[in-house]
Amino acid sequence: MSGPLTERRQTILKLVIQEFVDTATPVASETLVRKYRLPVSPATVRNDMAALEELGFLTHPHTSGGRIPTDAGYRFFVENLMERTSLSPAEQRMIRHQFYQVRGELDQWVQLACAVLARTAHNASVATAPRAEQLRFKSLELIAIHETMALAVMVFHGGIVKQQTLPIEPGRTPEDLRRAAGIVSDLLADTTLSRAEELAATATLNGIPLSDFERGLVDLVVRAMQAFEEQAQEQIYSDGLLEMLSQPEFLPASGRDDAERAIERMRRTLEILKSGRGLSPLIPQALASGGVQVIIGGEHGEDAMRDYSVILARYGVEGAIAGVLGVIGPTRMAYPRSISTVRYIASLMSNLLAELYNVNARPSDVATDTQDEQRA
Amino acid sequence: MSGPLTERRQTILKLVIQEFVDTATPVASETLVRKYRLPVSPATVRNDMAALEELGFLTHPHTSGGRIPTDAGYRFFVENLMERTSLSPAEQRMIRHQFYQVRGELDQWVQLACAVLARTAHNASVATAPRAEQLRFKSLELIAIHETMALAVMVFHGGIVKQQTLPIEPGRTPEDLRRAAGIVSDLLADTTLSRAEELAATATLNGIPLSDFERGLVDLVVRAMQAFEEQAQEQIYSDGLLEMLSQPEFLPASGRDDAERAIERMRRTLEILKSGRGLSPLIPQALASGGVQVIIGGEHGEDAMRDYSVILARYGVEGAIAGVLGVIGPTRMAYPRSISTVRYIASLMSNLLAELYNVNARPSDVATDTQDEQRA
DNA sequence: CTTAGCACTCTCGCCTCACGAGTGCTAACC
DNA sequence: GGTTAGCACTCGTGAGGCGAGAGTGCTAAG
Known part of the structure; x- marks a missing residue:
């Protein structure tokens, strides 16, 4: 009954996600047609949406009211639909400049990385200090x-x-x-x-x-x-809590039920960031694998993280020192932008550390955004 | 019409505050009589409450529903009614022990002070790193x-x-x-x-x-x-946000109006702690004056702080190095306990620093809770 | 000055109801 | 077969109303 995942359905999935990420409200068939000037009617879109729902990529919070993506929907988007962007040169320059201002003060790098990450991705950020594989x-x-x-x-x-x-x-x-x-x-x-x-x-x-x-x-x-x-479990630094709490997920949209949930979510988020519960299991995983890791919602099995996505990248110098940094936010997240931000800052930190270790240092062009693979 | 502030009225004010601090709900005349076995009738208490209200110590959120203290009420309580307690010896011992475990690692003292302060006073805590009066x-x-x-x-x-x-x-x-x-x-x-x-x-x-x-x-x-x-304005460390957010002030008691306010309060609180706005003007003041300072609600004029009280103490070594630490929370706060906690930890930190400076060091009995004056 | 009694006020929770958004389905159309 | 128009249906949302309960303020008596 569900039918194949045609080209058009993929486009619709992509648009639903984009729209939902933008507006934070369930997206309706008609809105989509109107806003993106689709050459088909709302009814057609509805049919495709129903198919996407059967395929597990979309859901229905309520019978009326539009659709929202599922974790699987986001996953498919990240793996197949999303175009890989980089931060704009202007942003890259601005970030490099900030790191330049604390050059030499390596105890501030992690903090700065967190701050920049949060401000750029408009979400909370986490990072562990770089740790030598073998302390000498x-x-x-x-x-x-x-x-x-x-x-x-x-x-x-x-x-x-x-x-x-x-x-x-x-x-x-x-x-x-x-x-x-x-x-x-x-x-x-x-x-x-x-x-x-x-x-x-x-x-x-x-x-x-x-x-x-x-x-x-x-x-x-x-x-x-x-x-x-x-000190088995790494201390996890974080920043940008306020940034994340400005997301509409944490606003009392309507009804007191929602408000109560918003507050509960807020508290839980705080707990996650402070204690690292639900987050720390991801660290060694990210350390082990290169590239950028994307964990969407409850994929990882941790219930506390059901509503959150985490984007992590390892940074450091191969075989010498390594840490992890990333972004955490609601599953409704601007994945392309977050991923490129994480990727960029990780490579920046890696280059800074490389300079410190005197390997592979590229003094002038320190911040090449190497296009490493994005999934482990 | 308001009449004098008789002994009984003071007692009632004190009880209202105690009860309100405990329960976080407006306190009614009958509750007071029942719970504290007052030898007078609810009607009498009501009359006294009305007088206290005219004196500016209590208010009425709504016509029905009991009374809550005003800032002035808290102020009178702190200055005249409150009995000065100390932390229990067991608690003092526990705190000393925690500091003992990081002896030598002075870069961790401030962090630890914040953590202990928050856990002990059940509110958020703030502290600035000790700063030499003249860097040498x-x-x-x-x-x-x-x-x-x-x-x-x-x-x-x-x-x-x-x-x-x-x-x-x-x-x-x-x-x-x-x-x-x-x-x-x-x-x-x-x-x-x-x-x-x-x-x-x-x-x-x-x-x-x-x-x-x-x-x-x-x-x-x-x-x-x-x-x-x-670095004109001190970096302010803080901790215990979660501790503070567990206070009923931040729970959606009832009605969506309340919920919305709770969230707004939460966000503002975060801003205060992260940015230090509204807080930083208090720092130099606390540095200048010895003892423990209590700023209740909007007393200080800062609007952002209208619903919060701050308890600050200076710590350090006279003429050499000094910092500030304290507790911040809703005006409905257990003042006696918070004040003794701040006082104790400030004196502990002072002694640790004194040892470092080789003045006045008391190696074994490091943590005497000196009863310094509490208002500047 | 204190107390009993009582009317009054206001919040809270619950219910109902109408509205509107958006869907799912069916049947016609290309 | 895919696409579209039409339409009934569902359900969240917000407004309005109502009763209950809590607590006060006032008045008059002790």
Whole structure:
């Protein structure tokens, strides 16, 4: 009964989605004909819509009132119907400029990426800090704050820095501290956690046993590395909550029933973003696969995410460091634009990191929007 | 006609506030009599309520339905009626424990303070990072990341650390970097911004002119200090949004009108927290005055804050470093508890910072809840 | 000054009803 | 067979009305 997915039906599906994304209200057959000057009558469109519904691409919230896409409908759109766009050169330039302004301050990159992502895609954004696949120690510096307190600055490969204060015995000179830090740096230079643990056990450098103080420093470093490693689930940064809540999904369209739902949705959204529940399972998946991943509505099985779509991309340097960033919003989302935004910012961040790692750096043309594949 | 503010009327005001804070619904005369076993009849209470209303301490949302406190009512409660409590020892212990777990990692203190504040006061929390009254440079370390990139770690008095990558010419040895950093550290040690700018202009150390590289480093430090100084309005951290949004104020009690308002309130709240609009003017005020400040509803004149109360306290070390932290929530707020929470965490943070500055440090009993005055 | 009694007011929830949008179906048309 | 016009039908939406209940304000008595 449902019939084949003819060319025209695909066009209609595409138009329904476009229209629904624009207006956030169910789209009627007549509207479609009128707005897009279709060369067929509303009745024909209705027939095709019925067929698309049987195929599982559209639904009917109510008997009257138009159609809205299903998750499967969006999926088909993303995979087959959508034209792949890029951000306009002007937007690309603006974004690059913002990153240029915080060049060097790598602790701000993730935050900035979130902010830009949210503003550009008009939805909430999420990102994890880039994480070295294998944390490797680089060096330790000790700086006296006063007689009994020092600041330890541990630097790891890839520009990862961790600072920590520690109490020291009074009477240690800066030279003292520097020498101790130097010894520890030499001992642990370029080691991974497991190797560092071994070296901490022997507690000798070139056969000379370490002093108590130096051993304490080694322990400090090892503990810091363990903390990094253990921190199993990534901290997820996010931004643009307000951006997302301006979407009509969160407006009390009509009736108090709707209003109540809107508020409930709001609260749940907040929970998702704050706790990362429903989001964190997606991270390792996105890390594993390259390209841009699109998860639409309940596809992933997580019930809390039923009404949301997530667009994630991995960024980083192959084999060295990687993180994930993306956009989250209602399933009714401007997929082409969101996807190109995510793709662009991921490649931008990758290039920034590559420069840091001195691989593949393209100093001037840092932000080429590489057309990587979009589905894993 | 209104009559004096007798003892009984004060009691009634207090009970109305307590009851309203508990239940979030307008409180009726009969409820009060029943629940608190008042030795008078509802009619008497009604008369007193009418008097309190004429005095400006209570209002009437509707003709029927009970009374709710006005801003002035809350104000009188906070200043005269409220008994000053402290957090229970168990809670104090729990909070201390959480801070103990991140001892040393001072970049996490503010975040933790926000989180604890929110969870304890069941409202949103805000905090600014501690800021030195006068930024003073301590030392610079340079760590090579690879041949053409180095990480500069600038340390300022009070444990403030700023990191920044910078490009370097290939061929510089670690020893090279160390020497250059040492020279710059010696040159700028303990200087404030203005002095640093002077020294940067002369560009000599002990009469010996600096190399180009060293001059570049000096510039880097000066720019970083300028950025600190210029950053006029403090970045405001916040947490506990979800906590606040669980308050009944943000539930669609009944009627779609209410629901719409709830959503609008939600959005506005988000804006306040994200942008700091309406909040930032309070910061310098709180920094200037010691003790705990309570701003109730529209008292401060900011319209956006009409429905919110803010409880702020300054924390830090006198004459050295200071920040602000506090709680924000609907005017219907458990003031005694919120105030004691803010007071406690502010004193805890102050002690932690004092330890860092080596003044007045009380190593074991770090968290005495000093009973400082509560109004500026 | 306090209290009992009572009329009055106003919200809330529920129901009904009419309207209109949009569909699904049937039958005619190309 | 695909397409179209016509039309009955469905259902959400909003307005209006109504009864119940809660709580007050007032008055008059204790």
